[in-house]
Amino acid sequence: MRDTRSILPLHVSALGFHAGGKDLLSAISFDLPSGGITAVIGPNGAGKSLLLRLCHGLLTPSSGSVTWGSPGGISAGVKRHGMVFQKPVMLRRSAEANIRHALAASGLPRHERPARTEAALARFGLTDLAARPARLMSGGEQQRLAIARAWALSPEVLFLDEPTSQLDPGATRQIESLLGGLRAEGVTLVMTTHDFGQARRLADRVLFLHRGRLIEDAPATAFFAQPASAEARTFLSGDLLW
Template identity: 45%
Template structure:
């Protein structure tokens, strides 16, 4: 039986840059189930928190504690950026690369790539350079590239921020399926409607700290703090 990498705990996590505190102190536990949405105004620390959880951001103070060793953690989590990075290769090669990197046979990797291309409606683009895709197609490719190794935990930083409605619907549909299949998801978004559609729980950041968190339904029905209430109304906080 494979040991879970979760829960992940941030304990007293602080991030400073050039003497300025960007995040913290933060205490947060990411359990084994759920679709967590991280919300907050611009500059509240959403991206810094996501990067700290994933391990891309070094903590100035505190620690991130996983339930498994770092080798397992690196293999079983993935991160999708707001602006996806495309390798200068075909769509097929972009999809197959994570599997090849971890020792999969070329034929198996190509078959998996073709399967995922079908899921994200890019079969006809398999041999096109990934850099020629539209913004929505790139984001779907980045998401499929992250999911092709079946991570236990997926981080997404504003994945639909620059996309039209159709591309956003496609990505949300894919995320819902993966969540139902058991993938633990933590996602930052500025889109209130998207948060209502996807979240099981909310982390609301303000000034680099967790101002409020809990199940999504009561948060949206009646936030516990005036600041969260103002944010939900679209006011500046």
């Protein structure tokens, strides 16, 4: 039987990552409770995407820790968090088969996969595209498929790395609407973005990174109205940070 206890909160403590003779992340600490959208923002090279990969478990920290759940809560090894990348990796299969493959890889019983696949396609407006080769879909369609594929695995937390950076305004609006729907359903979202307008529209909380350090952790409204650090004020004004 599936363990239904929450994997949250996520505890990130003194997290660091060292590569190529450089400290790419240093002493990052924060807790992620259940609910809402957290936007991770900062200049290029600040460590935003790296932070998401470390939280998702794709990389091993050089120092510090990433732990899930309350002590004595979630069982060890339970993973109910997914990740959607800036440029989704699509298998050379149909949209439907991409979702089925993810379900099979997760160990979902075979008899449950058809219904779960159909639900994911319908939830993200892809039913009519089910048989289309995933790699021939538009950028916006591929991103919807990537989110549908992650959603089909019933994640409690979804990490999204620049989910709309390569999309036109129409496709961006679609994705933002879908993300708002996921938040309303209770999925906790953490996303990187360079789009201040998007962060203002969607985020409940902002983590501002600069040179691999967490400079500010604040409610989104407070951060955009009156950032506490000189670095954030400079960044939001459009000036370069060094």
